[in-house]
Amino acid sequence: MADNWDDLRVFLGVARGQSLSAAGRILKIDPATVGRRVARLEHTIGTALFAKSPLGYELSAAGARLLPLAEQAEQTMGAASDLLGTQGLAGQDISGSIRIGAPDGCANFLLPQVCAQIVAQNPELDIQIVALPRVVNLSKREADMAITVSAPTAGRLTVQKLSDYKLHLAATPSYLQGRPELKSLADLSQHRMIGYIPDMIFDKELDYLGALGVERVPLASNSVSVQFNAIRQGAGLGIVHDFALPAAPELRRVLMSDISLTRSFYLVRHSSDRRLQRLNRFAERLVAGIRAEIARLETWCAQQDAPHA
Structure with missing residues (x-):
């Protein structure tokens, strides 16, 4: 079963990255290995899952049918990992790697100090901050969650207002x-x-x-x-x-x-990720940290403008 899931994980990486090299970067394995694993999965299933095009690797009809099932398996494996990882820890520590996308203003002036506090409290956690002058594409798993300046209205997403x-x-x-x-x-x-x-x-x-x-x-x-x-x-x-x-x-x-x-910041996540307690706990700490940091820094500004006796 572990091998089957590992092949599905590679399949998801290619589907999201649309190339062997992009999938390799996501999965941290070399592109040649990605290609062999996709070929193995296609041989096992008995049909092609991708079609090579000028744009990269596009899902075939069979690949498109497999995609939602693979994503469901990903969520199930994530939930199982959460359960096993929190046993004996009272569900408090967060471990593994979490990637968050954000506009570069937030990424430069808020996230470093907020995330520094979170990793100090969770030494087994790795946080990756993706600072982009555009909207992060969660459907392609560019990040596990994203901070935006407008609340998205389309897609299978959950949206939480962070702060003005x-x-x-x-x-x-x-x-x-x-x-x-x-x-x-x-x-x-x-x-x-x-x-x-x-x-x-x-x-x-x-x-x-x-x-x-x-x-x-x-x-x-x-x-x-x-x-x-x-x-x-x-x-x-x-x-x-x-x-x-x-x-x-x-x-x-x-x-x-x-x-x-x-203006306002919003935290955007995949709807299906609500079952993952590891991400839920991280989101709780992130929301609290950003709210507190904005309040602290804006109070500093107000004090600078206040008339001095």
């Missing part, structure tokens, strides 16, 4: 010095703006400058971290997460009465 967070316009004092005074939104036209590349905004919630009527972005990137560092270098004005500001205490928020944005 705030964003403001910010710049360095060196940039602001000697430039036109900022009194209202109309004054933005006299300043160099930093933001997203307009045609690479992957979620409407990230179109901050468009909502402010800004038509030109002289310095743009698809990465919020690149934008943040450009603002730190005094290159211009840009929208910054409040939770990122403690990492750059030299930055100053401006036009706060005119520009104060609120």
